Amino acid sequence: MTEFEPKIIAFCCHYCALAAADVAGKTGLQFSPNIRIIRVLCTGKIEVPHLLKAFESGADGVVVISCKFGECYFKEGNFRAQKKVERAQSLLQEAGLKPERLLFDFVPGPGAKKFVDILNGMTERVRSLGPNPSVH
Amino acid sequence: MIVAERKPFSEILSMVEDYSRILVVGCGSCVTICMAGGEEEVKILSSQLRLAFKKNKKDIEVEEAMALRQCDDEYMNNPELINKVKKADIVISMACGIGVQHATAFFNRIITDKPIKIVPGLNTTFMGANLDVGVWEERCVGCGDCVLEKTGGICPITRCAKSLLNGPCGGSSNGKCEINKETDCAWHLIIERLEALGELDRIKPIEMYKDWRPSHDGGPRKIIREDMRI
Amino acid sequence: MKSGSNLERLLEKGEFVVTGELGPPKGTDVDVVKKKASMLKGNVDAVNITDNQTAIVRMSSIAAAKVLIDEGLEPNMQMVARDRNRIAMMSDLFGANALGIRNMLCLSGDHQTFGNHPEAKNVFDIDSIQMIYMVKTMRDEHKVICGDEIEGDFKMFIGAACNPFADPFRYRVHRLAKKVEAGVDFIQTQCIYDMKRFKEFMKQVVDMGLHEKCKILAGVTPLKSVGMARYMAANVSGIIIPEEMIARLKGAGKGNVATEGIKILCEQMQELKETEGIAGIHLMAIEWEHRVPEIMEMAGFLPRPKP
Ligand code: SF4
Ligand code: SF4
Numbered sequence: 001m002t003e004f005e006p007k008i009i010a011f012c013c014h015y016c017a018l019a020a021a022d023v024a025g026k027t028g029l030q031f032s033p034n035i036r037i038i039r040v041l042c043t044g045k046i047e048v049p050h051l052l053k054a055f056e057s058g059a060d061g062v063v064v065i066s067c068k069f070g071e072c073y074f075k076e077g078n079f080r081a082q083k084k085v086e087r088a089q090s091l092l093q094e095a096g097l098k099p100e101r102l103l104f105d106f107v108p109g110p111g112a113k114k115f116v117d118i119l120n121g122m123t124e125r126v127r128s129l130g131p132n133p134s135v136h
Numbered sequence: 137m138i139v140a141e142r143k144p145f146s147e148i149l150s151m152v153e154d155y156s157r158i159l160v161v162g163c164g165s166c167v168t169i170c171m172a173g174g175e176e177e178v179k180i181l182s183s184q185l186r187l188a189f190k191k192n193k194k195d196i197e198v199e200e201a202m203a204l205r206q207c208d209d210e211y212m213n214n215p216e217l218i219n220k221v222k223k224a225d226i227v228i229s230m231a232c233g234i235g236v237q238h239a240t241a242f243f244n245r246i247i248t249d250k251p252i253k254i255v256p257g258l259n260t261t262f263m264g265a266n267l268d269v270g271v272w273e274e275r276c277v278g279c280g281d282c283v284l285e286k287t288g289g290i291c292p293i294t295r296c297a298k299s300l301l302n303g304p305c306g307g308s309s310n311g312k313c314e315i316n317k318e319t320d321c322a323w324h325l326i327i328e329r330l331e332a333l334g335e336l337d338r339i340k341p342i343e344m345y346k347d348w349r350p351s352h353d354g355g356p357r358k359i360i361r362e363d364m365r366i
Numbered sequence: 367m368k369s370g371s372n373l374e375r376l377l378e379k380g381e382f383v384v385t386g387e388l389g390p391p392k393g394t395d396v397d398v399v400k401k402k403a404s405m406l407k408g409n410v411d412a413v414n415i416t417d418n419q420t421a422i423v424r425m426s427s428i429a430a431a432k433v434l435i436d437e438g439l440e441p442n443m444q445m446v447a448r449d450r451n452r453i454a455m456m457s458d459l460f461g462a463n464a465l466g467i468r469n470m471l472c473l474s475g476d477h478q479t480f481g482n483h484p485e486a487k488n489v490f491d492i493d494s495i496q497m498i499y500m501v502k503t504m505r506d507e508h509k510v511i512c513g514d515e516i517e518g519d520f521k522m523f524i525g526a527a528c529n530p531f532a533d534p535f536r537y538r539v540h541r542l543a544k545k546v547e548a549g550v551d552f553i554q555t556q557c558i559y560d561m562k563r564f565k566e567f568m569k570q571v572v573d574m575g576l577h578e579k580c581k582i583l584a585g586v587t588p589l590k591s592v593g594m595a596r597y598m599a600a601n602v603s604g605i606i607i608p609e610e611m612i613a614r615l616k617g618a619g620k621g622n623v624a625t626e627g628i629k630i631l632c633e634q635m636q637e638l639k640e641t642e643g644i645a646g647i648h649l650m651a652i653e654w655e656h657r658v659p660e661i662m663e664m665a666g667f668l669p670r671p672k673p
Contacts, residue, residue, distance in 0.1 A: 306529030
């Protein structure tokens, strides 16, 4: 039996997470191939339905990566994102999905190492949670 | 506006899980503004339902739709919406209780080949104001005979826990109501406002028994404006 | 005479009256009422029968008041606006009158969220001030609210509560004035601990001449323990207990707090008797009915005047 390869969507803030991804690429830091990155101008733009839709569309895990609190280019976008992730977590739980499938985290500026760690950590976490029960 | 809250997911699920085609219809007015039954909430509920059904291996279709106002025929009389309702086995209305009832009456009048079942997705809670982002508070119970001119613009029927017309009761303490320390005593507010207006004398005469007939106690109320009818 | 009750007669004679209080049982046990009544008998002039106080379901105040009458005491039946609309109120008042009840207290009632059925729907069709007016109309005009004649006699000595410790303080006397205007015959106040504030209030009452238009009975309750004092001060809205009083209780030392509480109470009763505008005491012993004889003795209020 082949090992389960999770599909993970990473909503990444253009100003920090994406910058970190760039640095990672340039410095040869590898992150798992299970990740599909979606660039957003600010994580504050992500709405709860987007997060749920990702799971409906087949994601096994979703991660939202923003700037550190206080460093959001749009001031409070990341606070909003965090709240929305929390709300979506409880909505997922109501629908029978483990809220751990959805994660909120942040990277400082071009923190390539932290960025890669988040993605790899998420991959491992979702691998152990198993496939999204609402898809497979 | 009318303020509502979404019902718990498990309750909604139990209303619809025996059907195979579900339509979730939002309302574009009050409940959109109070973020309980607008487009976004329709999407959220629909997503949740699909996720839950798939997880439970149930083959159930969930469709989404909107009506600008479910309390008015005009905004539901649209072929696309009527078609969706026709195709559904059950409709979850994300409007207030008025919308749910009006939509039930409307679609059952328009669609004659089968009865249309509409269930509520929201708990309609009160008529209130938006105090801050994400904060609403009740302001009027529609008693049908407004007394605000006597009470400095603060409603004793709605905001006093005992609907006193000659308050404040003996439980008023430091500006708060006896029911809990978070709730303002309406009568304290009334007195302060009237003092500021120099109109405290307004509440010194006894306010006599209220006639509750214009309120809910007289059965469903109805207004007919003859000048608007042809 | 408006009612012919003992309480009315004594107050009219200018006697300094004392009323007690009795909470009916949370069920049908009439013996509870009889037992408490036996402790109060001869020690107070009338006894308040609470109406589902703190919104906890108990034997109805009408029924318990009737038991009291049979035991040879005079009840003061409380009625709250929380649980009855005007139809039920007037009907119950007819019934109460037929059973010989001649004193009543018109109250808004504690909100049901405090009780054992917070899910209940409240009524609050009319408020306590309107209730006073309603009973007065029934008695003096012999009519129910709508104007229909009452068949038979209707007699009632009309009481109401007043809480000088609720807020806003400056408005409290005006609310009392409204009750007087509505036709109240006597007033029982909330438990007094803060004598300073109470005297300030009474000065306003006297200045407005309200004490001449209705009889004011000062409410008192013994502090049984430091814990109770602290609990009441913190949690019962509309009760103020000065820190010095709590300190005095504490200072009494282990085993003596209750006695000290009674001592404080007796001193208060004496002081209130000397206060201008006060026509009597309303002693709410709250499950300490058995100590009422001792309190009354110690305060020098025995024997009670003959009706
Ligand atoms: S008095 Fe009646 S109509 Fe006016 S705000 Fe209050 S409940 Fe509404
Ligand atoms: S404390 Fe104020 S708001 Fe609360 S019941 Fe009494 S009068 Fe009404």
